[in-house]
Amino acid sequence: MPTNEHSQSTVLVARHFDIDTRQEPVIFLRRDSAVARSEGFEALSRVNVASKHRSIIATLVIVGEDLLQPGHAGLSDAARHLLDSHEGDELVLSYPRPVKSLSYLRSKIYGNPLSAQAFQAIMRDIVDGRYMDVHLSAFITACANGRLSGDEISLLTEAMVDAGERLHWPGTPIVDKHCIGGLPGNRTTPVVVAIAVARGLTMPKTSSRAITSPSGTADTMETLAPVDLDLATMRRVVEREGGCIAWGGSVSLSPADDILIRVERALNIDSEGQLIASVLSKKIAAGSTHVVIDIPVGPTAKVRDPAAADALAAQLKAVGHQLGLEICIAVSDGSQPVGRGIGPALEARDVLAVLQNQAGAPADLRQRSLELAGLLLETAGVADPGLGFEAAERTLDDGSAWSRFQAICEAQGGLSEPPRANYRYDVFAEHEGTVSGIDNRVLARVAKLAGAPNDKAAGLEMNVRLGNRVNAGDLLMVVHAESPGELDYSLHYMKSHRNPIEITQP
Amino acid sequence: MPTNEHSQSTVLVARHFDIDTRQEPVIFLRRDSAVARSEGFEALSRVNVASKHRSIIATLVIVGEDLLQPGHAGLSDAARHLLDSHEGDELVLSYPRPVKSLSYLRSKIYGNPLSAQAFQAIMRDIVDGRYMDVHLSAFITACANGRLSGDEISLLTEAMVDAGERLHWPGTPIVDKHCIGGLPGNRTTPVVVAIAVARGLTMPKTSSRAITSPSGTADTMETLAPVDLDLATMRRVVEREGGCIAWGGSVSLSPADDILIRVERALNIDSEGQLIASVLSKKIAAGSTHVVIDIPVGPTAKVRDPAAADALAAQLKAVGHQLGLEICIAVSDGSQPVGRGIGPALEARDVLAVLQNQAGAPADLRQRSLELAGLLLETAGVADPGLGFEAAERTLDDGSAWSRFQAICEAQGGLSEPPRANYRYDVFAEHEGTVSGIDNRVLARVAKLAGAPNDKAAGLEMNVRLGNRVNAGDLLMVVHAESPGELDYSLHYMKSHRNPIEITQP
Known part of the structure; x- marks a missing residue:
């Protein structure tokens, strides 16, 4: 019986194959290739592909003879990038090991609670690209609608943190804020970061792209400055300016979350347990110690009534407490959009208007930003209880928040003008x-x-x-x-x- | 405001694009095409594609300039087939309408029971190719583990029947059998059909391919004769020979089932509600009136203990009764594989050995086939109670079942020798x-x-x-x-x- 991995592997030459597979790593093989036939790869949907530098799991797609030369294998952009592979490099193909954590997934589908080990294994396999969309979707659905207990949410959160990088910053507090979405245009983050940082706090903010909304903070911020910062850049920006506003996905903080979010977006659902794990895993991985969480409530917001907001707040605090996070909840009015714009660039214009103290700046966006910034200053101990709002307002009105925001944007790669639609x-x-x-x-x-x-x-x-x-x-x-x-x-x-x-x- | 569909459509020339997308209909467009840019198709993952004859929903994939000429659109095999489109045909691209039934899917994920209308809409959208894998997987997971009530299973079954073709045969009874899988090698169907038909019954058998097992009856039968019969061929075979053994998917009976089964296979789950709807929808769509269902029970079979078998039997009978089917349940020993072979061709050899009364034919496969055939003869009223087994045995021993099997295979396209592995x-x-x-x-x-x-x-x-x-x-x-x-x-x-x-x- 063959015992080593090599008897199951094959060598091919890498070719760029210009087909946009979105973020999916794909390897293209000729239908008539000896490899596909003799190794029986054709019957599998996923294979291990190794370059000099790295090894990934890729989806196998068979192509006709006129699209690829014999002995060559095509790589999608995502596969090339993940493999750090160049035209003509040698690629080694082999069978992937069976995905053992799928038995935990099935157990969850059948309604059983999962252990720490199960969540760790699932999150690691997700980050390693071993889950297909059908598996991701089943995981999300099996965990939706209260099918995760409070303990399971904590275990899931920790597993999500452990499956990625984790930042450490000198000193405390490290502050953060988050808004439980559902309210179009509610883009307070850039203003809150600018104020907190201007007041001397450290705020290494990472934000998500939209899940089910027309824009996430990262989408909006991207129209003002680059947000795809790698870890080294993010660290440099924060060390220099005291804060940043980066896309969480590009710094590998809770990378499982970004993969799950892509599927949640396709399903247009955002379930409570997954939501809490998503929010808190990002905060913990970013090294935060004090977090203000805004929960807008309204008939067509994500959270529809005060009772639901209270329940969510209690779960957030409980899970946060288990994981060593200080959490302060702000329940706010979610009956209508905030500001004027809905969509990345249109929201960015509102943010600029508030930061620059423009005459026509949306009053509601300004008010909400000051309230959250005020709470953050109080929670972090740099403003006395009840005096946070005033402190935040002074920082905005005297222009120091706007200067700090410009400095942060410059450090991230340069402030730019949001685009206009034709x-x-x-x-x-x-x-x-x-x-x-x-x-x-x-x-x-x-x-x-x-x-x-x-x-x-x-x-x-x-x-x-x-x-x-x-x-x-x-x-x-x-x-x-x-x-x-x-x-x-x-x-x-x-x-x-x-x-x-x-x-x-x- | 534009009001007609034409303002949203674009014309391109069809080209065959030789990339194996499995069963997925895909349309390939050039990255630099005016179409992709000006119409904003790039941002969507699915588009409507219409040929002279038909209209489908296809996944849009963007390719580089060297892979396609300007003004052309590539079609995957599946897309070409569904569109009945030929090289150089004109294709009209437009936006698909929003998939309204996804709101029902979300409601089910959140634990709500679904109405008849909801199931009908979901099944129709699934058959029309409007669901992506993530949606199919979420539907299956949201309905797993007892999350469908008995009434919902009936409604789902009816919706699955209504979303496809439905056969009608002159006279009754129209008989059928089914085995609730999980027992490797348990390939009684070809033998039972041969016996029932030799005794003068009408048995238009459609079978599934494997869900989570190494072979389904259709996979095994395919090594003996073609099983991809279209409706007209199936009707001709049954009218001439009294029965057939066809793949259910190729005759459009409960086509939603075949789409869902592909995802269940990837998830390696097979939940009770979906299982009942899958089995019964095929039977009803095939025009059956009397059905024998075999439930093997064993510690590593799909059904693990007699209590679970009884519960499943009761649900099958209840749903069958609601939908006008006479159902007879046979609970059998599921402690070990049946016959010698596990896998399509290896199982086919066992079937041939039993039908040909070979000296070394697997005794267990013979015994089980006779028991089920006997029950079927009794249920259908062509054998007196308690005398079905003997009647079946005579039909097998005197060679009339084997002659009838050969005649059926010939009518389906010719009996062939199962392949051997190297x-x-x-x-x-x-x-x-x-x-x-x-x-x-x-x-x-x-x-x-x-x-x-x-x-x-x-x-x-x-x-x-x-x-x-x-x-x-x-x-x-x-x-x-x-x-x-x-x-x-x-x-x-x-x-x-x-x-x-x-x-x-x-």
């Missing part, structure tokens, strides 16, 4: 009345169909807020898109649903 | 003793790693049964594979697990 559509009031309801979910859907967050300039620009009086023909909002097809698509959706802005006739 | 490995007893345990799950896993069911000749040939006395060096079983790589892979797995054949020393 295609717009104005939505007008059909009759006079009072704005009595705003459906955040429909607004988010329209912004996403218009192209956000992938198209940075796409989204919505709101011109009214709850309680505003309007006349027939008044501008309610503007849809922005980067292509006529997407503009059409979002308008088509809006026409076939009830108006997201409800106007009650007098 | 690579084998003999497993010997390490010490003397008695065979005291056989782990069906480990055996199935070894057979699958050896290449079954995709490699038809791959699998295991058992040389011992429970209770057999063996000496050190006696042959226990033979592993068959079509490539050295797969042989290695399965042996590697077997070496790293406990021996699937347990021998207790005297």
Whole structure:
């Protein structure tokens, strides 16, 4: 019986294969290749591919003879990048080991609680690329709707932290903030970081891209400065400026989270246990000690009523406590979007307006940012209880937050101007009345169909807020898109649903 | 605001693109194409593609300039086939409508029961190719582990039937049999069909390919005769010969089932509600009125104890009753494999041996086939209660079952010889003793790693049964594979697990 790995491996020459497989590492083999035939690789969907430097699991795709030379293997961009492989390099193919943690996944599907070891094994296999989309989706679904206990959430969180890098900073406190999404345009993070850092706190902020929303903080921030910082760059920025606003995925903090989020986005779900593990694993991996968490509550926000917010707050605090994090919860009004923009670039303009103290800056975004920054200053002990808001306001008004924000952007690679969309559509009031309801979910859907967050300039620009009086023909909002097809698509959706802005006739 | 579909569509020229995307319909577009850029298709993962004849949803993949000419679009084999499109045909691309049934899927993930309308919408969207793998996997997981009520199983079953073709046959009874899998080598169907048809019954049998096992009846039967019959061919075969053994997937009976089974196979789960809907939807769509269902029970079979078998039997009968099916349950011994072969071709040899009354034919396979055929003859009223077994035995022994089987195979396209594998490995007893345990799950896993069911000749040939006395060096079983790589892979797995054949020393 053969016992070594080499009897199961084969050598081929690497070729770049220019097919966009998104983030999926793919290796392309000729249908007639001796390799595919004699080794029986064709029957498997995943193979081990090793370059000089690294080894990955890639999806195997068989191609016709006219697309590849004999003895060659094509690599997708993602595979080339992960392997650090160049044109003509030698590649060694072999069978991947069976994915043992899938038995834990099946156990969870069948309703059993998982152990620390099970979560550790699953998260490691996910990060190693051993899970296919069907496995990721089953894991997310099997853990949704309260199917994770509080203890399991803690174990999952730790496993997510352990499967990636973990930052350590000199001294404490290391502060952080997070908003439980669901409220379009609620982009307080850049302002809070600028204020906290200007007040001398250390705030190595990592943010997510959108899960089910038209923009995440990382998507918005990316229109102002590079956010794909590697660990060394992030460390340098924080050491120099006291803080940063980076995309969490590019620094390998809780990398399992980024993989799971891609699937949660496709499913358009965001379950409580996974949400808590996602938030807290990022904070712990970033080395944070004190975290303010904003939970907006409203009929069409992610959290719909105060009782649900309290339950979530209690679970966040309990899991945080188990894992050594000081957590301060702020429950806020989630009845309507914050600021005017919904979508990466449009939200970035609101952020700039607040930081620069522009006359027309959205008052609600300013107010919320100051409240959260104030809580953070108090929690971290640099403002006395009850005096945080005032301290934050002074820091914003005297321009020191704006200078610090510019410095951070420069350190991250340079401040840039958010892009503008070429295609717009104005939505007008059909009759006079009072704005009595705003459906955040429909607004988010329209912004996403218009192209956000992938198209940075796409989204919505709101011109009214709850309680505003309007006349027939008044501008309610503007849809922005980067292509006529997407503009059409979002308008088509809006026409076939009830108006997201409800106007009650007098 | 544009209101028609045409403003969102674009015309391209079809080209065959020789990349094996398995069953996934894919359209390839150039990265620099005006289409991808101006219409913003790049940001979407799925598009509507229409040919002269048909319209499908395809996955969009962007390729480099050297792989495709300007104005052309590449189609995968699956896309070409579904579109009935030829080289140079005109293709019209447009945005797909949002998949509305995903809101029902999310509701199910969050633990809510689904209505008839919800199941109908989900099954129709699945059959129309609107669900991605992540959605299919979430649906399966959300319905697993008792998360479907009895009523929901009935509604799901009906929705699966309604989403495909439904056969009608003159007269009743129309008989059928099914085995709840989990027992390697339990390939009674070809024998039962041959006997039932030889006794004058109508048995339009459709079978599945393997879900989590090394072979399904369709996989085994395919090594003896073509099973990819279209509806017209199946009807012709049944009208001429009284029965057939076809692959259910190729006749569009409960096509949603075949799509879901592909994902269940990747997850290696097979949950109760889905299992019942899968079995019964096929039977109802095939026009059956009387069905015998075999439930093997054993410690490593799919159903592990008599209580679980009774519960499953009760649910099958209840759902069957709601949907107008007469169901007869046979609970059988599932403690070890049936026959000698495990894997498509190896099992087919056992079937031939039984049908041809060969001296060395596996006695257990013969016995089980006769029991099930006997029950079927009784249920259908062509044998008196208690006399079915004898009637079946006479039909087998006098050669009329074998002649009828040959006639059916000829009608399906011709009887062929099952292939033999080029690579084998003999497993010997390490010490003397008695065979005291056989782990069906480990055996199935070894057979699958050896290449079954995709490699038809791959699998295991058992040389011992429970209770057999063996000496050190006696042959226990033979592993068959079509490539050295797969042989290695399965042996590697077997070496790293406990021996699937347990021998207790005297």
